[in-house]
Amino acid sequence: MGRVAAVSIVSTDTDYLHRIQAGHFALDTDEPKALGGQGAAPAPFDLYLSSLAACTAITLRMYAQRKDWNLGEFRAELSLTRDEEGKLHIHRVLRSDQPLSDEQWNRLLEIVANTPVTKAMREGAEISSERGAFIAL
Structure with a gap:
C-alpha cells in the first residue's frame, strides 16, 4: 500500500x-x-472543501492543457450543506473567463465527477486510530 x-x-x-x-x-x-x-x-470543513476545490482546479487545468484548451482564469465555487437527515451535500459551480463550447463544458463536467479527491470523498475511506507514545519536540 x-x-x-x-x-x-x-x-x-x-x-x-x-x-x-x-x-x-x-x-x-x-x-x-x-x-x-x-x-x-x-475550520476543518473549510479545509475539507478546499481539498476538493484544489483537486478540481488542478485536474481540470491538467486536462485542458492536454487537450490544448484555454481555460483562462478558472474558478470553482464549492458549498457544503447538511440536509434534514444529516447527510452532507457538496455543490460545485465551475467558471471560466474563456468562451468554451457546450461540448467542452460537458467533458469538463464529466472529468470533474471523477477527480481523485471527488472519488475519495464519494467512496469514503477506512479510518483507523491507535494510541501512540508522546514524543516531546
Missing part, C-alpha cells in the same frame, strides 16, 4: 487553534468564534 499523503497536527495554547504540517507546508486550523474558537484560520 503506497502512501498518498501524511500530515501531523499539534495543539496550541489557544482554543481551538492548531498547527498542521503537511509535507514542508505549515498551515493553521481553528473553529469560528461561534463555536468557541478564535476564527483565526480555516
Whole structure:
C-alpha cells in the first residue's frame, strides 16, 4: 500500500487553534468564534472543501492543457450543506473567463465527477486510530 499523503497536527495554547504540517507546508486550523474558537484560520470543513476545490482546479487545468484548451482564469465555487437527515451535500459551480463550447463544458463536467479527491470523498475511506507514545519536540 503506497502512501498518498501524511500530515501531523499539534495543539496550541489557544482554543481551538492548531498547527498542521503537511509535507514542508505549515498551515493553521481553528473553529469560528461561534463555536468557541478564535476564527483565526480555516475550520476543518473549510479545509475539507478546499481539498476538493484544489483537486478540481488542478485536474481540470491538467486536462485542458492536454487537450490544448484555454481555460483562462478558472474558478470553482464549492458549498457544503447538511440536509434534514444529516447527510452532507457538496455543490460545485465551475467558471471560466474563456468562451468554451457546450461540448467542452460537458467533458469538463464529466472529468470533474471523477477527480481523485471527488472519488475519495464519494467512496469514503477506512479510518483507523491507535494510541501512540508522546514524543516531546
